[in-house]
Structure formats: structure tokens, C-alpha cells
Amino acid sequence: MDFTTKLAAAWAKNNSLLCVGLDPDIEKLPAFIKNQDEPFFAFNKAIIDATADSVCAFKPNVAFYEALGTSGIEQLKKTSSYIHETYPDIPVILDAKRADIGNTNDAYVTHIFDYLAMDAVTLHPYLGGEALQPFLARKDKGCIVLCRTSNPGAGELQDLLVDGKPLYEHVARQVAETWNLQGNCQLVVGATYPAEMKAIRQIVGDDMAFLVPGIGAQGGDVEQAVKAGVTSKGDGLIINSARGIIYASNGEDFAEAARAEALKLRDEINKYR
């Protein structure tokens, strides 16, 4: 099943726009997990089992796994396989923010979609659509392009006026009109910029999903983000929270605490859809 279809089915099945970010940091893991052979996989497995019925996606960020070296990448692969085998209805998004010249992107595509078996990946737009072809050509996979990021300094480049419009609006239009020919593109739009999100939704219409980071640890407002980005059907958003959910407790009860946070956030999101 392609990413877009799988995502829409997960929104409906779990009545959820919530995505749990699987960003394990060895320093923050519960002490009894830290000492295991594969601490990231053990941690992720418990978080996945505790939240799979209340999410529309999981999103590991590759940086946390790369930090551990080869063992981290193997634990990332095991995490992806575990989700596919145990919860086949839930898509897995690799947050890797990739993009290079086309030839190099071929290698990224092989690693991310074939070796790690991810359903979607985050991408930088800076090299243009020609360079991204190896990703865009994978009709079954999601290509989630950074449009308006959640960080405080996002505007430094993204707000620059080009032909009278901020750069992020050009990115949104370019993805919608030119890169999304196969219907496999989505956009990253931070929850911390609801006015910009509203403008982007108006530009691209209802057909493109937004990956929305910035809720939880980064302080984005749930009500404002949902109202700004939701489609006329009440979906269209993949609202990510990592630290706010996975580190709800660092004791023996970490998975139950993560579940409680996930359910709370899912319900809060649903209130404003």
C-alpha cells in the first residue's frame, strides 16, 4: 500500500492525527533500559506497543540512531521491521532531511526505502525537483518536503521575499504544482507558525498532508495549529511530538506514561478538527 493511502487509513482507523517521534537519547532513557544490549530498540518497542492504537504514524529521526554508530542503524532497522510486522497499518516516516545531487540521492533512496523499509522520508527542497527525482519517482513512498520549519530562526531564509512572496510560499507552490505529479508529496510545516500554516494550506489546497512538528517540547499551540492546517475533511495533518511523549516518565512506568500523554494529545487534537 502506498504511503498516502496507508496514512489516510491510519487517520481513520485510529481516529488520530498524532505521530509519535521515536527520538531516543541514551542519556534520557530509563536506567533499566540503558543497560540492555539494544537499548533504543527495547525503548522504542515499549513506546510503540503502548501507543500504536492512538497514532497515525511513527517518526524516528535518524540523527539519534547515527549517534550510536552501526548499532544505532541496526536498531533503527529493527524498529522499522517491528512496526511493519506488528502494526502493519501504521506508516513509518524517517526524519532524515535528505537531498543531494540525483546520483547521490539514488544511494539515499536505496538505504532509506529498501534497506530500512521506511514508508516516507523528510527532504530539503534546496537542490530543486530535478535532483529529488530519485525520491519523487518512488510513487509508493512519501516525500515530505521542508516548507516552513518549527525552529525560532526558521524565518532567516524561509521568509526572504522572492518576487514579493516569502520563500516558503514558493516552496509550497512548487511542490504542489510541479513535484507532486505522482501524488506522493507532503510538506513539513511547524506548529509554531500557525499563520504561515494557514497561508500554506490556502496555497496547496486539501490534497497534501502536512507533517507538523513543534508540539510538546517546542511549545506549539495545539488549537492554533490544528485550526490553521486541518483540511475541510478534518484530516491532512501528521502532528508530531517526540520528547513530550517518550520522556513523560523515566521510571519503570515510562511506557504507560507515554501512552497517557499520547491519548491526551490525540484527544486534544481531535477537539479542534
Ligand code: OMP
Ligand atoms: P520534539 O521537539 O522532541 O517533539 O521533536 C521534534 C522532532 O521533529 C525532531 O525529530 C525534529 O528533528 C523534527 N522537526 C522539527 O522539530 N522541526 C521541523 O521543522 C522539522 C522537523 C521534522 O522534519 O520532523
